[in-house]
Amino acid sequence: MPHAAAVTSSHLLKKDHLKGFLRKLAKEYRLVAPVRNRHGDVLFTVIDDLDAVEIELNEPPQNSLKQFFLPQQEQISTYTITPEGYDFQPTQAIIPPTVYFGVHPCDLSAVLYMDVVFSRQQRDPFYLRRRQGSVLIGINCNSPAPNCFCNATGSGPFLEMGSDLQLTDLGDRFLVEAGRTPGHGLIDRWQGFFAPSTDKDRAAHYQTFLEARGRFSRQVHVEQAIRRLEAGTVPEQVWKDLSLRCQDCGGCAYLCPTCTCFTISDQQLDATSGQRLRSWDACTFAGFTAMAGGHNPVQAKTGAIRQRFIHKLRDDVRLTGRPSCVGCGRCVSICFGGTDIVRFVERACQGSL
Amino acid sequence: MPQPITDIYLPRQARVEQIEIENSQISTFVLAFSDRPYNDAFRYQPGQFMLVSMPHCGEAPISISSTPTRPGSIHLSVRRAGKLTAAMHGLRVGDTIGLRGPYGRPFPMEQLHGKDLLFVAGGIGLAPLRAVINTCLNQRDQFGALTVLYGSRTPSDIAFENDLSQWQKQGVDCRLTVDAPEPGWDGAVGLVTSLLDDVKPELDKSIALICGPPLMFRAVLGKLASMGFSDHQVLTTMERHMKCGVGICRHCHMDGKLACVDGPVFSLAELRRLRIMELEGC
Numbered sequence: 008m009p010h011a012a013a014v015t016s017s018h019l020l021k022k023d024h025l026k027g028f029l030r031k032l033a034k035e036y037r038l039v040a041p042v043r044n045r046h047g048d049v050l051f052t053v054i055d056d057l058d059a060v061e062i063e064l065n066e067p068p069q070n071s072l073k074q075f076f077l078p079q080q081e082q083i084s085t086y087t088i089t090p091e092g093y094d095f096q097p098t099q100a101i102i103p104p105t106v107y108f109g110v111h112p113c114d115l116s117a118v119l120y121m122d123v124v125f126s127r128q129q130r131d132p133f134y135l136r137r138r139q140g141s142v143l144i145g146i147n148c149n150s151p152a153p154n155c156f157c158n159a160t161g162s163g164p165f166l167e168m169g170s171d172l173q174l175t176d177l178g179d180r181f182l183v184e185a186g187r188t189p190g191h192g193l194i195d196r197w198q199g200f201f202a203p204s205t206d207k208d209r210a211a212h213y214q215t216f217l218e219a220r221g222r223f224s225r226q227v228h229v230e231q232a233i234r235r236l237e238a239g240t241v242p243e244q245v246w247k248d249l250s251l252r253c254q255d256c257g258g259c260a261y262l263c264p265t266c267t268c269f270t271i272s273d274q275q276l277d278a279t280s281g282q283r284l285r286s287w288d289a290c291t292f293a294g295f296t297a298m299a300g301g302h303n304p305v306q307a308k309t310g311a312i313r314q315r316f317i318h319k320l321r322d323d324v325r326l327t328g329r330p331s332c333v334g335c336g337r338c339v340s341i342c343f344g345g346t347d348i349v350r351f352v353e354r355a356c357q358g359s360l
Numbered sequence: 361m362p363q364p365i366t367d368i369y370l371p372r373q374a375r376v377e378q379i380e381i382e383n384s385q386i387s388t389f390v391l392a393f394s395d396r397p398y399n400d401a402f403r404y405q406p407g408q409f410m411l412v413s414m415p416h417c418g419e420a421p422i423s424i425s426s427t428p429t430r431p432g433s434i435h436l437s438v439r440r441a442g443k444l445t446a447a448m449h450g451l452r453v454g455d456t457i458g459l460r461g462p463y464g465r466p467f468p469m470e471q472l473h474g475k476d477l478l479f480v481a482g483g484i485g486l487a488p489l490r491a492v493i494n495t496c497l498n499q500r501d502q503f504g505a506l507t508v509l510y511g512s513r514t515p516s517d518i519a520f521e522n523d524l525s526q527w528q529k530q531g532v533d534c535r536l537t538v539d540a541p542e543p544g545w546d547g548a549v550g551l552v553t554s555l556l557d558d559v560k561p562e563l564d565k566s567i568a569l570i571c572g573p574p575l576m577f578r579a580v581l582g583k584l585a586s587m588g589f590s591d592h593q594v595l596t597t598m599e600r601h602m603k604c605g606v607g608i609c610r611h612c613h614m615d616g617k618l619a620c621v622d623g624p625v626f627s628l629a630e631l632r633r634l635r636i637m638e639l640e641g642c
Contacts, residue, residue, distance in 0.1 A: 093458060285369075297601060
């Protein structure tokens with residue numbers, strides 16, 4: 008989203024004041040934040056009543072923000088068949104302006120990547136309508152989870168730009184950085200909640216960053232894998248081994264905050280009408296590239312697995328200068344076949360470190 | 361303030377004005393957008409494709425087989441292959457379909473100016489080349505000698521017969537072959553590559569344009585290479601499964617390139633850099 012450049016300024020928000028600030032925001036925006044549900048899971052959730060939920064900022068949410076900008080399934084048009092002919096009617100979902108609060112650096116980086124995907128070649132109306140009028144309030148990660156490796160993908164644990172407001176937990180208070188115009192606007196608007204930050208706060212912020220950086224339990228050599236993919240030196244056996252283990256469940260693609268491949272299909276409603284749907288898809292599915300009549304130019308499972316990793320770690324690096332894996336570790340936790348991106352990176356780098 | 365964003369996924373209604381039955385599996389549909397001003401202003405280039413909608417069938421990419429030098433209607437030559445194309449074969453004149461496009465990188469017509477063009481096609485593969493051939497014939501002085509080598513499975517499978525005889529009349533050297541003859545066929549029998557034995561292109565001013573099934577494609581590439589064609593002198597158009605047509609959904613991935621926006625037209629030199637099924641073992 009284009010926003011006028013602005014100088015970063017930092018402020019303090021006492022934790023006691025957080026709920027009051029969110030209450031103000033919720034009056035003007037739909038509020039989405041990570042909430043712990045009654046089963047104990049943390050999920051980005053639309054919050055109707057701030058007093059009825061527990062916002063969880065330390066544990067990474069199981070879902071990302073992808074579903075809010077690219078729903079798992081959405082109607083993109085409807086059609087009718089009348090004596091006058093076959094006609095399409097546009098779908099224009101009304102998307103309320105939304106504040107996404109408590110967004111971890113990995114998920115924020117993912118939204119910035121999706122912005123490129125959905126506006127680089129052509130402007131995608133459905134994504135951009137959801138994205139316009141959205142406010143992103145990030146939270147830096149003080150304690151990366153066991154599967155996290157955003158330090159290896161350049162997308163965390165702290166972010167300095169990309170969000171409208173960026174929070175860092177300093178114990179009893181948040182340091183709040185406003186990097187973009189909408190963020191400055193929020194602070195100006197509700198300045199009663201904020202205090203100026205001091206050099207001491209900024210020193211604490213830096214100290215917290217250093218400690219967070221030292222807390223990763225994994226060392227994933229993403230850069231090395233990128234180099235090997237670009238050089239074409241990843242052994243064929245790696246693709247073969249991984250493809251044997253992939254169970255074709257699509258879990259990695261569905262949970263991945265940057266997997267944006269989709270399919271378009273029609274759903275007949277009655278004899279004379281229907282709706283056209285866009286749904287999440289996964290490049291690892293055998294039918295992803297199959298053409299009418301059954302011919303498939305990507306014939307082996309190895310080709311599909313290869314596509315997943317060369318897209319994220321080679322082709323997107325060529326295009327944007329950085330991988331589209333944001334190191335969130337979700338595929339690591341979901342993949343029971345052991346075909347996740349960390350396993351790939353480890354295999355690709357074997358014998359080269 | 362956010363500006364309204366064009367709905368790039370919304371098809372427009374088009375009416376079937378005429379249907380040319382090419383063979384038992386292929387028909388050419390002559391189409392015009394119902395919105396007349398839109399139809400009159402509609403422009404495309406040879407090698408581009410449209411996304412066709414049929415009721416309850418979703419969309420499929422079909423290359424445009426008419427020529428932009430004859431505006432007013434769009435020709436789509438369609439082989440019965442799946443659900444959507446089977447539904448198209450049930451269309452009658454006056455029926456309506458959905459269309460969006462044109463999409464894709466076209467044939468580089470300016471680069472073909474002054475060249476002798478050698479078209480090599482198999483089956484429905486002649487459809488996208490038909491757009492180029494008719495464009496050349498409408499701008500005859502811009503191009504050198506035109507040769508069409510066309511392979512079909514049997515004589516009954518020969519499509520575009522009207523075009524072939526018309527082209528022949530207009531001085532195009534058209535040569536046909538079939539894989540398996542039928543009674544009454546006195547033409548060539550064998551793969552389309554065998555027709556290449558009889559043509560003597562001037563290498564320094566020739567470009568080959570190929571379109572056909574992967575097996576034929578590989579065989580023709582081998583033959584052209586042995587005749588001395590460089591990879592830069594060979595152009596083709598790729599067939600892939602597509603959904604969005606605009607470079608977002610990624611169904612048409614080709615080892616880092618997307619057929620819908622980076623193609624569907626590629627030079628062989630470009631394809632050589634990619635790991636794709638069509639070039640396996642080449």
